[in-house]
Amino acid sequence: MKKLFLFVVVAAVAGCMRSPITEIADTITEESLMEHIEVLSSDDFMGRGTGTEGEKKTVDYLISQLKENDIKGGMPDGSYVQEVPLIGQKTDENAQLTITKGDEAILTLDYYTDFMAWPANMEEEVSIEEADLVYVGYGIQAPEEDWDDFKDTDVEGKILVVKNNDPNSDPDLFKGETRLYYGRYDYKYEKARELGAAGVLIIHTTPTAGYGWNVVSNSWSRERFYLRSDESARDSPTVFNGWLTKDASSALFESVDLDLEQQLKAAENPDFEPVPLEGLSLNIELKATYREQNSKNVLGVIEGTNNDLKGEYAVFTAHYDHLGVTQPVKGDSINNGALDNAAGVSAVLNMARGYKELQPQLKRSLLFLFVGAEEVGLLGSKYWAVNPTVHPGKVTANINLDGMNVYGKTKDIVLVGYGRNSVSDVIEEVAGERGVEVKPDPHPDRGYFYRSDHFPLAKQGIPAIFPNTGTEFVDKPEGYKAKVDSLQDANYHTVDDEINKYWDLSGMVRDVRLFFDAGYRILNRNELQSWDEGDEFKQKRLEMIQEAENQ
Incomplete structure (x- = not known):
């Protein structure tokens, strides 16, 4: 009985010693992630095409979720929307x-x-x-x-x-x-x-x-x-x-x-x-016919608490748009974009909720940037990059989530941009503590670093990273990886990008919690994140930091 009592006491003490970051991260679950994915990828949102009613519904939904979690608007006047002036062709x-x-x-x-x-x-x-x-x-x-x-x-x-x-x-x-x-x-x-x-x-x-x-x-x-x-x-x-x-x-x-x-x-x-x-x-x-149309970026901010550092930001990006309604394929014309990128949006919304609960412990501030018009040329992120609400020299890092691991746990994660900057190093640090191997992009020939919303921010010198799905699945049958690759290739930018029977969000939960922890460390490190020596964006980073200091 004494041994049993001692075990219970030790277990209770261990439970009390769990860090706040771990406790909050544990509230990111398969259910909390799937909730937003199901809403955003439903037919009601009509594929979230740029300049459509589906985009308007998506923007309204994102604002409602930020407000629900008491996250302030990220525009200088406190509003949530940055208009992105477009012309459609x-x-x-x-x-x-x-x-x-x-x-x-x-x-x-x-x-x-x-x-x-x-x-x-x-x-x-x-x-x-x-x-x-x-x-x-x-x-x-x-x-x-x-x-x-x-x-x-x-x-x-x-x-x-x-x-x-x-x-x-x-x-x-x-x-x-x-x-x-x-x-x-x-x-x-x-x-x-x-x-x-x-x-x-x-x-x-x-x-x-x-x-x-x-x-x-x-x-x-x-x-x-x-x-x-x-x-x-x-x-x-x-x-x-x-x-x-x-x-x-x-x-x-x-x-x-x-x-x-x-x-x-x-x-x-x-x-x-x-x-x-x-x-x-x-x-x-x-x-060709033309029309003027505004897309929208949705911005939310959590202010840091350190007087010296709260003027600096970490930026999490995810594009909310998809292809909208296109030519019917077997009677289906709605490109639901469940993986691309309702999944990434859900990840950022879940992390935003978690960081809000940790706000008293955050030294730097956070900007959640849900960009529009990605599928038509990264236009939302391009617009923010040249019309930033935070000077790029004051942004410590960008973590961009575009597509997530929805097919089960893996032994590893992939970082597009691995080894190029210190953001990659922080993620690798957290992953190592959790027994997760970090790997570089297995398809460097596809140029993924230049194909998502971190790229316009990187061009402004902001150290950016683009996490991707791991490659070694665990507890899955033989040939599962090949099946996943086939599904992703077949569904990419088609009407078939929907939640399907193969979805297993256990891997996404693990990954989002990992990025949540990495973001927390980046926010609270004394130094700004940086590009490695010799990187193509290193010089721009130095110029932007100097420009910000001179303002």
Whole structure:
């Protein structure tokens, strides 16, 4: 009886010694996470498309949840919404693209099935007749890599045919298989505009893109948006941007006796020179309609309690928008976006509730930034980054949650941006204490660091990290990882991104609690977080800190 009594006393004392952070983290449960996911991914929210009634419902829901937890609005006047001024562009889907040789039309390509294209200059009508085409490999000019795919070729007024991604065959160039900004479609279009090309067609292959043609067609056939404050599109000499399927690209090259695979391989060589598609001309007519539309960022703030540090912030981001309503697939036209990104929004809402309970212990302040218009070009986060409510030099870190582990516990977690900054180090510290292995991005070739909302903040010097799902599942049957990968690839940016029978939020609970603890430590460390030496964002960080100190 004495031993039993002693055991009970020790257990009781141990329970009393649990840290407040652990007690609050334990309130983040499968039920609390699923609650928000079920609401936001329901058909009632109509896929949360930018500029739609579904977006308005989502914004109202987010504000109600912040208010319910007594979290103040994050705008300077105490309100919750930052208006993001956009202009929407919808391209007529009846467009056709023809390739002529002499007076003969040798290829007629159909919109959506064979190519995607849209006006790059904000015009209502675009008409190109008999434009020359030139294949420019990756279309990259990188002096630091001694790489120039253009070799002084005059491409003004021509159509560029471009390979997706960036060179990856040499580990000493372009960080090997790690996709850099040079590999993003944004860069290809920007380079074309800089050099005065009339249009761009990026050759799509699933390996070079990291996703299938269905993602291209479904994503780019929707209404596209631009920041109204961005004048670069209106001043663009480039008339249209677009994509070509691999089959259409093969047919294009074969018409001038070139082999597509050989040409794609040739682009890996720094000695590559542009290949004019002699004798071919491109003809295309595009029509587009426009409307002015505001998206919205939703901001909540928890003020820190240390007089010296409460003017500095940690920022948690998650995009709330998805693809909205698109062409029906088996009778379903609502892209519910359960994983992308109702899950990430739920994670941030749960952490916000927890941090509010811990507010007396927080030295720095917290900003919860639910951004809109991510799926149309990271526009919500881009807008906040150039119109920040907190000076970037006063932001210690950004943890961005976009998609979560909804398929069960893993032995590990993945950090996109692993080893680039001290935020990564803090997460690894917490993970190590919990027996969780931290791994770098297993798909560096897909360029995920440049594809979510932490990227615009990183460009402003803010140390940012993008956690992803682990790769080693526990207590699951053999072949489960392959099944999960297949599901995610099949459901990504489709109407099938819904809660399904394979969902198991035990892993998400573990991960969110881990990030919650890491955030707590970042908030209470004496020093600001930093980029590692040699990182591309290190210099911008130093400049922003200096600018903030001088204000």
